Amino acid sequence: MNSFQRGAISQEQDLEECQRQGRDGDLQQKAVSTPSVQTLSEGPLTQSIEGMIQDLAIEVRSSFETSNSNQKEIRGLCEALGHKFDDLAIRTAALETEVSELKKATENNTEGFLKLELMKNNMRRNNLRFPKVPEGLEGGDLKSLVVRLIKPGVQIEDEEENLARDIQRVHRNPFRKPPNRVKPRKILVNFHTYAIKERILVAALNKKSLTAEGVNFEIRSDLSSVMLNKQWELGKIIDVLKRLGATAQLKFPASLRVMANNKMCMFSDVRDVDDLIKSMDKDYQMAA
Numbered sequence: 001m002n003s004f005q006r007g008a009i010s011q012e013q014d015l016e017e018c019q020r021q022g023r024d025g026d027l028q029q030k031a032v033s034t035p036s037v038q039t040l041s042e043g044p045l046t047q048s049i050e051g052m053i054q055d056l057a058i059e060v061r062s063s064f065e066t067s068n069s070n071q072k073e074i075r076g077l078c079e080a081l082g083h084k085f086d087d088l089a090i091r092t093a094a095l096e097t098e099v100s101e102l103k104k105a106t107e108n109n110t111e112g113f114l115k116l117e118l119m120k121n122n123m124r125r126n127n128l129r130f131p132k133v134p135e136g137l138e139g140g141d142l143k144s145l146v147v148r149l150i151k152p153g154v155q156i157e158d159e160e161e162n163l164a165r166d167i168q169r170v171h172r173n174p175f176r177k178p179p180n181r182v183k184p185r186k187i188l189v190n191f192h193t194y195a196i197k198e199r200i201l202v203a204a205l206n207k208k209s210l211t212a213e214g215v216n217f218e219i220r221s222d223l224s225s226v227m228l229n230k231q232w233e234l235g236k237i238i239d240v241l242k243r244l245g246a247t248a249q250l251k252f253p254a255s256l257r258v259m260a261n262n263k264m265c266m267f268s269d270v271r272d273v274d275d276l277i278k279s280m281d282k283d284y285q286m287a288a
Helices: 003-033 037-041 044-123 142-154 160-166 194-205 225-243 270-280
Strands: 127-130 167-172 187-191 210-212 215-217 247-251 255-260 263-267
Touching: 044 225, 127 194, 142 160, 142 167, 142 187, 142 194, 142 210, 160 167, 187 194, 225 247, 225 255, 225 270, 255 270, 263 270
Parallel strands: none
Antiparallel strands: 127 187, 167 187, 210 215, 247 255, 255 263
16 A cells, blocks of 8 residues: 555545544534433422412412311301390290280289279169250259150150159269359269169160250260270171171170070170171171
């Protein structure tokens, strides 16, 4: 092999060496410019994600703690409300007991009051009132004036002597008459028997007006205002009962005797008659 050939071979070897070194350099440069997976996992992006996860965990933990605190507060409020409801139930029961006792006491008082009124009015059962009779018309003899009013005014057939004997007491209201009083005091007449008193009263009620001795006057039962109101209420219901085919009669002092459905009943209050009327007329409604 001559020197020329050896030179050519040497040049080829040098060229191959340069190419090999060039390839190794490129590989090293790529290795430096491209980070490995392990280096990427330990970079800033991973740290940012981990920070976000930690913040989210803190927020979730805080939310759970707040929720637990709210639950405890709500539970406490519910327990407090439960205690208040228990106290309210106890107070309500006590009030119901008091109302029941007051109701019983009121009923007893009402019953006692009505019994007293009935006793007072039974003592007046033989009495009649003569309102609107002018003062001084009697001329000193009040009994004689009453007889003169009854005989022509009511047209009782009894003789004046008999009427005078039937009267036990007669007087005007006991309070002192004021000098300027326009309305005259009532004349109160007490009869010996209830029968004669009732006969005069019924005859007077059947007449539209009473006139005698030149004056217009009235004859009424001597009842308390309570019994008069009861009579007025019971009197209104009589028309309803008659319309339904029942027989009703007002009895002294303020009771109602009713014959309906072949049965005889006694009532002292309009409300007691309500059920009977409703059984006879389904459309009936008692006035308040």
